Each structure stands twice: as C-alpha cells, then as structure tokens.
Amino acid sequence: xxxxxxxxxxxxxxxxxxxxxxxxxxxxxxxxxxxxxxxxxxxxxxxxxxxxxxxxxxxxxxxxxxxxxxxxxxxxxxxxxxxxxxxxxxxxxxxxxxxxxxxxxxxxxxxxxxxxxxxxxxxxxxxxxxxxxxxxxxxxxxxxxxxxxxxxxxx
Numbered sequence: 001x002x003x004x005x006x007x008x009x010x011x012x013x014x015x016x017x018x019x020x021x022x023x024x025x026x027x028x029x030x031x032x033x034x035x036x037x038x039x040x041x042x043x044x045x046x047x048x049x050x051x052x053x054x055x056x057x058x059x060x061x062x063x064x065x066x067x068x069x070x071x072x073x074x075x076x077x078x079x080x081x082x083x084x085x086x087x088x089x090x091x092x093x094x095x096x097x098x099x100x101x102x103x104x105x106x107x108x109x110x111x112x113x114x115x116x117x118x119x120x121x122x123x124x125x126x127x128x129x130x131x132x133x134x135x136x137x138x139x140x141x142x143x144x145x146x147x148x149x150x151x152x153x154x155x
Contacts, residue, residue: 002078003137005128007071015067022060029053075128077137082110084121090114098138098145106131108146110138 032039033049040046076083081091090112099109106125111118125131139146 002076003130003133005073005075005077005130005134007073008125008127008129008131011070011127015063015070019060019063019067022056022063026053026056026060029056073128075123075134077134077141079141082121082138088119088121090121092141095142095145098142100135100146103135108135108138 029049030053033046033051033053039049072085074083074085081089081094083089090110094112094114095110096113096118097111099111102108108123110121110123112121113119123131123134128134135146136148139148
C-alpha cells in the first residue's frame with residue numbers, strides 16, 4: 001500500500017495568513033488612495049497609497065497563484081520507490097545514501113543516481129505532512145541506509 005504525503009498544514013496556514021494580510025493591506029491602500037478624500041491634499045500620501053495598492057494587488061495575485069502551486073505537493077512512497085510530485089521517481093535500488101544527521105530539524109537528504117547522474121532530494125517536515133510515516137516506509141525498504149527507529153535505540 002502506498003503512502004501519500006501532501007502539503008503540511010502549518011505551511012498551508014502560513015500561506016493563507018500571508019494572503020489575508022496582503023489582501024487587507026491592498027484594500028486599505030486602495031481605499032485611502034482612490035476612494036477616501038482624506039489624503040487628496042497630501043500628494044505624497046496619495047501617491048504612496050495608489051502605488052502601494054497596485055503593488056500589493058500584484059503581490060496578492062502572485063501569492064494566490066503560488067499557494068495553488070504548492071497545494072499540489074504530493075509525495076508517494078510505494079513498493080517501486082518514491083514519487084516526488086509526479087515529476088521524479090526515485091527507485092529504491094537507486095538510492096545511494098541517506099543523510100539523516102538533521103532529522104531532529106525535520107530534514108533528511110536522499111542521494112540517488114539516475115542515468116549516471118547523482119541527484120539529491122530533501123524530505124522536509126515543514127513542506128510535507130506524514131514525515132515520520134515516510135521515514136518508516138524508507139527504513140522498511142532500505143534498512144541498510146536508514147535503520148528503523150527501534151534498531152537505533154538498541155545500539
């Protein structure tokens with residue numbers, strides 16, 4: 001059975017907060033620069049709010065597009081290997097080394113070779129959910145490179 005990891009909830013909420021804050025600042029600057037007559041006699045504030053509203057609107061659109069791009073994050077680990085977002089397939093036999101020296105920080109580097117090229121993929125607990133379950137699947141398929149947790153405790 002395959003394990004499918006999506007985008008981590010903490011990362012989703014951070015992006016949602018960025019989007020909400022940018023939208024709020026955009027609306028505030030738009031109102032002060034284009035609708036309210038409060039700053040019409042002060043050209044510096046007027047132009048700041050007008051330019052700011054346009055820049056923030058563009059930033060808002062970029063953040064929304066970026067959010068929907070990262071929302072598609074899917075890491076699948078099955079009997080064949082690890083599928084990274086449908087773009088890269090890492091077969092178990094091609095994994096050359098696993099660097100778990102930063103596992104406390106939620107980072108595991110997986111070094112693999114495909115078509116004679118050495119590549120690296122970083123499993124990051126900030127970016128994907130079910131990080132510990134993914135490490136369990138990796139240790140089941142490659143115990144020589146990433147020993148299971150119960151074996152590490154015995155040593």
